[in-house]
Amino acid sequence: MAKRMESAAGAVTAIDDYLQRHETKSLLRFITCGSVDDGKSTLLGRLLYDTKLLFDDQLAALEGDSLRHGTQNGQLDFALLVDGLAAEQEQGITIDVAYRFFSTDRRKFIVADCPGHEQYTRNMATGASTADLAVVLVDARKGLLTQTRRHTYICGLLGIRHVLLAVNKMDLVGYAQGVFKRIESDYRVVAAQMGIGHVTAVPLSALHGENVSRRSSAMGWYKGPSLLEQLESAQVDRAASKLGFRMPVQWVCRPNQNFRGYAGQVVAGSIAPGDEVVALPSGVRSRVARIVTADGDLPRAGVGDAVAIQLEDERDISRGDVIASISQPPQVADQFAAHVLWMDASALLPGRPYWMKIGARLVTAQVTDIKHRVDVNTQEKRAAKRLELNEVGYCNLGLDHAIAFEAYDDCHELGGFILIDRQTNATVAAGTLNFALRRADNIHWQHTDVDRVARARIKGQNPACLWFTGLSGSGKSTIANLVEKRLHAMGYHTYMLDGDNVRHGLNRDLGFTEEDRVENIRRVAEVARLMADAGLIVMVSFISPFRSERGMARGLFGEGEFREVFVDTPLEVCAQRDPKGLYAKARAGRIRNFTGIDSPYEPPERPELHLQTQGASVDELAQRVIDTLFGE
Amino acid sequence: MKLAAMPDDNALAHGKAASGGGAAEVHSLAAASHLKRLEAESIYIMREVAAEFANPVMLYSVGKDSSVLLHLMQKAFHPAAPPIPLLHVDTTWKFREMIAFRDRRAKETGCRLLVHTNQEGVAQGVGPFTHGAAVHTDIMKTQALKQALTQYKFDAAIGGARRDEEKSRAKERVFSFRNAQQRWDPKSQRPELWNLYNARVHKGESVRAFPLSNWTELDIWLYIYRENIQVPSLYLARERPVVERDGQLIMVDDERMPLAPGEVPQMRKVRFRTLGCYPLTAAIESQADTLPAVIQEMLVARTSERQGRIIDHDASASMEKKKQEGYF
Structure with missing residues (x-):
């Protein structure tokens, strides 16, 4: 910080001093997790209360809430401080992660209070993703539970390497050392399996404040620091990264013709003007000209700094690219x-x-x-x-x-x-x-001298994919068949991929579960693309019930090459026609996962062609497809 | 160095020595200050909004949090001008000073300022004295905000809410999804891991983004002090005309304030911890007439800032309910 001028006002000195101390305190982000009813919220409320972070009006509101929803016979129910949603207070559970802030003379804390129920695991992961340390609560009466293991596993998965094991409700087991020791050693085994190297265990009672912020006199056998003292002193710094400079480009800053800056936050290493950098994945190289911030140019930027980097020459770099040190680039x-x-x-x-x-x-x-x-x-x-x-x-x-x-x-x-x-x-x-x-x-694209344009040209046509989608029995194959016949008669080179036929060969190994259907379409889409590459007009006649997969198929083709044809025949009509007797079997329960019966069909939202088949002749419908193909 | 220098009646510049040596320090947030870290995080969030959305806006409410947001926005896009316009929802009951301050700051920063008022509410004569706090806030603030977001088709709105303000805020994501009815569903929020914010929305849906999520009230004040950010002087103790209602001190900011027979506004030295509609924003008695003094008072404060907001007192879960309905 810049030195301030002398001032007569005492408040200024006091505030400057405070600012100095406030700024140099380290920040610890941690989560609290554990099973339902282990007392997470109570522990957190107790920490806020003990560190005098509660204001008078919040305490008054808490007294009111404790009488209304409390579980402590009208005594202060600290859990109500942190369970902020009405549904949570009614049900007495934590649904979503709550972020709380408190500080002591030594450290500042952001704590994420995480839900314990399995159905809210995503919310627990949300909290864990930004934490350096986890406080894992265990009820001394119950020991390790399924949820303890699950939470520890998620913590390990998301890279948390430090755990404070809080063995809570020691008051309910007579503050017995043996209980604590057993839980501690059980947990160390679990943590080690999940890659968590640093475990410190504390016996406590959140309800009574024993070993939360003050050391307990009820557990003379425990000589270690209280939970709060552990939080204040835990060293969680990730070992200094060996990586070179890396910064993902968030936003390209172009206020005028003369300035182009790549804005982002440094995620590894450091950089200075004159350093050589490479933009990935393109591999474009340049040198740093300036590191620009609103507070003036920086001589060097390091991890966490939000900057805009100007390069010595104008390069085509855009959002999502990573600017990295040229000597140690990422893969x-x-x-x-x-x-x-x-x-x-x-x-x-x-x-x-x-x-x-x-x-x-x-x-x-x-x-x-x-x-x-x-x-x-x-x-x-x-x-x-x-x-x-x-x-x-x-x-x-x-x-x-x-x-x-x-x-x-x-x-x-x-x-x-x-x-x-x-x-x-x-x-x-x-x-x-x-x-x-x-x-x-190791797999590289093999460059070929004859390309798709050349292949199509010799055939005198533009390659295309006509993708017929619709229920079984809707008339897809009948229409596609006639389209191909006419195109062939007109001298075009075509091929038809039919669902049933492909399932006899290429996709013989696939069934009709949702995942197999996805794979079925993926393979067919790839084959269709190869055929379009060969210059053909490809007709694909597949139920293809899911929008995602049809979208994926579309993505494989060039602009304007893919035409989705929705063959729209009501389910009842298809079931009546039932050319292969499949609907009857599905309704009798003899075929599972049948589209329209016990598996969904998602109709296209914006097909190039929407064919309502009822009342129309096959001739007429096929002609409309051909008109669409030739843009008429 | 001078403190509480007043460039005009409407603003507070609390002066600090220019930190000209700042650029000479070697920056690395590994060892950097807490405020610098918060600043970088907020800048990151604002850039994500600018990069990912087609039509974002920043909700500017003229208070201290908005002042910090505006300052951060200038930093985030430097040397370009902020690419995101400001929107102020004017209930017509804001402190007069706020309006003057707003117009001046928009001019000084070169930001485009949009002002929206619920004209139907004005036509019906809706106000806090005639309709009560709840109805007024719903029609002139919540509904007005929804009108504006719909009218301009904003797909993202940056707001200054902090997680330390209130219990339901403590649960909110940085990118908080709103459906086409602009409702918040607290029971099924999108998971939000690391700083990977999901900005994808369908037409009509939107995201409210909160770059100050991880700041505390104290952080805001210390940052205002450190960065010499202008805020309305309503935050400083001054002699102001007030009346006492239900134990709350309400400033008589204009002639629309109905006085009971025999009720006479008294001059008392007061300041405000939050700014909003003047009839709904209680003052606290204070001697803190400079920014350092305000910060010092805060360090010993025993009431939380939202206490001055009369709309929160109806029920503990009221903020959550208002947020579900579209309140910021």
Whole structure:
């Protein structure tokens, strides 16, 4: 801080002193977690109360709330301080993570009070992702529970390496040392399995304030510091990162023709004007000209600094690129092994495309393979074809663009990611990159001299994909068949991919579960693309019930090459026609996962062509498809 | 150095020696100050909003938190002018000084300022004295805000809410999703890991972004002091005309304030901890007429700042309810 001029006002000196002390205090971000009724909220309320962070009016409100909803016979119920939502107070549970702030003379704290119920695991993960330390509560009467293990596992997964084990409700076991010791040694075994190296255990009673902020006289056998003292002194600094400079570009600052700055926050290493840098994944090289901030240019920027970097020459660098030191750049890849925590009610399906946000970059990612899932309660590894809510999977991930990255353990900012559903926009998963899969490095696109334009030209046509979607029996194949016949007669080179036919060969190994349907479409879309590459007009006649997969197929083709044809025939009409007798079987329960019966069909929202088949002739419908193909 | 220098009647510049040597320090937040860390985090959040949304806005309420937001926004996009306009929802019952301060700051910073008032409410004569705090706040503030967000089709609105303010705020995400009806669903918020904010919304849906989530009231004041940020002088103790109602001191800011027979406004030395509609914002008696004195009073304060907001007192869960309905 700049030195201030002498001033007569005592308040100024006092405030400057305070500012100085306030600013140099370190900050600890921690979470409290544990089973329902272990007393997390009570402990946190007690910490706020003991550190005099509660104001008089908050105390008065607490007294009122304690009488109304309290569980302590009208005595102050500290849990009510932190369970802020009306539904939480009514039900006496924590639904979402609450952030609280307090400070002592030695340290400032941001604490995330996390819910214990399994159904709110996503909220616990939200709190844990920004924490350096976890206070794990255990009820002395119950010992370690399933939830203790689950929370510890999630903490380990998200990179928390320090745990304060708070063995609570010691008053209810007569402050017995043996109980405490047993729980402590049980927990150390669990923590070690989950990669948590630093465990410190404290016996306490949150309700009575024993060993919370003051050392307890009731447990003379415990010589260690109180929980608050432990929090004040815990050393959690991540070992100084060995990584070179890295900064994801958040925003390109172009106020005028003469200035172009790349704004972002430094996530590793440091940088100074004159340093050589590389932008990834493009590999563009340059040198730092200035490090610009509103408070003046900096001679050097380090981890956490929010800056704008101006380079010596104008380069094509945009949001999501990573500017890095040229001597120690991060790896670039598009295939990864990663841990994924699934947080949505509808399951993760391999092959389905999701948005992936990592650093400042948004790409499309698919889980190509689930190697195993981990039962978050028992930590057992199991085979899985999908991930359900609150399950963790160890997966292979494929991206549509290569990205610069680091392993999560080395850099949370370039190794942690979220997945976003492309239809609902919900945040459906959080994940951590472990390493790049080798095949991404080793498989290169083979350059071919004859390209798709040349192949199409010799055929005198523009390649295209006509994607017919609709219920079984809606008339897709009948219409597509006639379209192909006419195109062929007109001298065009065509091919038809039919659902039933492909399932006899290429997709013989796939069934009709949701995940197999996704894979079915993925393969067909890839085949259709290869055929379009060969210059053909491809007709795909597949039920293709899910919007995501049709969107994925569309994404494989160039602008204007893909035309979605919605063959819209009401379910009842399809069931009546029932050319293959499938509806009858499905209704009798002899076929499972039949679209329209016990598996959903998501109609297209904006197809290029919407064919309502009722009352129209096949001739007429086929002609409309051909008109659409030729843009008429 | 001078303190509490007043460039004009409407503002407080509390002066500090220019920190010209700042650029010479080696910056690294690993060892950096708490305020610097908070500042960097807020800047990061604002840049995410600017980069990810098509039509963002910043809710500017003229108070101290808004003053800090405006300052941070200038820093975040430096050397460019802030690319995000300001929106003030004017209930027509704000302190007069706030309005003058607002217009001057918008001019000085070069930010585009949009002002919205619920004209239907004005036509119906809605006000806190005639309709009570709850109805007034709902129609002139909550509904007015929703009108403005709909009218301008904003897909993101930056606000100055902090998690230390109130219990339901403590649960809110940095990027807080609102459905097409602008409602907040506290029971199913989007998970929010690390600083990876999910900015994807469908048409009509929006996000409220809170760059000051992790700041405390004390942080705000210390930052205002350190950065020499202008705030309305209502925050400093002055002799002001007040009446006492239900134990709360209300400033008589204009002639619309109805006085009971025999009720005479008294001059008392008071200041405000928050600013809003003057009939709904209680003053506290104080001798703190400089910023350092305000900060010093705060260090020994025993009441939380929202106590001065009369709208929060109806029921403990009232803020959560108002937020669900679209209140900021």
